[in-house]
Amino acid sequence: MIFIEIPGEKVQGLFQRRVNRFIGEVFVEGNLETVHIANTGRMKELLTKDAKVILRRVNQSHRKTSFDLLMVYHKDVLISIDSKLPNKLLEKAFMEGFIPGFKGFTTVRREVTFGKSRFDLSLLNPETKELALIEAKCVTLVKNEGLATFPDAPTTRGLKHVLELMEGLKAGHRGEVFFVVQRRDGKFFRPNSEMDPEFSEAVTLAKKAGVNFRAFNCLVRPGGIELSQEIPVQIPM
Helix, strand or coil, X not given: CEEEECCCCEEXXXXXXXXCCCEEEEEXXXXXXXXXXXXXXXXXXXXXXXXXXXXEECCCCCCCCCXXXXXXXXXXXXXXXXXXXXXXXXXXXXXXXXXXXXXXXXXXXXXXXXXXXXXXXXXXXXXXXXEEEEEEEEECEECHHHEEEECCCCXXXXXXXXXXXXXXXXXXXXXXXXXXXXXXXXXXXXXXXXXXXXXXXXXXXXXXXXXXXXXXXEXXXXXXXXXXXXXXXXXXX
């Protein structure tokens, strides 16, 4: 089990509106509070008026907000929206040998630069010197019948990473993209071609070139998040 505890005092609130990409307004204990949103995705189906959310109280003098918006309930499913968690989950999973297919890759590094991109993780096999470049994507959108999909807004950054991984293959490295579905009801994954056809087309090209795409869903609780099980990835070929 790969579990990450989310520290801090948690409180519940009712979401009211999104002011901008990073700021929202939430009723907390009867007061309208300005909160930090740790995800630049649109999440329009999640951050609706009066949606029940879980926040972390923050007491830091340099902060403009006193709360972090961590999770939201949608149709009785608790969803983590923190876009930084996939990196932490995967790092721990690789270090503990949870993810198959990486036998011998014992050196794990964060924030690795290749070409013009910075990837979330890299794995090195010290014996063979094989290097794997790892990019993690935070998935919060699940549609009908358990279809988890990404992105929920056009992503030039995601497109750049996929294209750069193909260059990594030419340099002799492995290229891996992990879609971490931060909710329990994702049953399979498919790129969101309706929202970002350019990204979806790039994923298809990268898959044909040899980039590997995998997805995992998660069990989310107010106290933390668990990387649960691998789910099928469907890429139009």
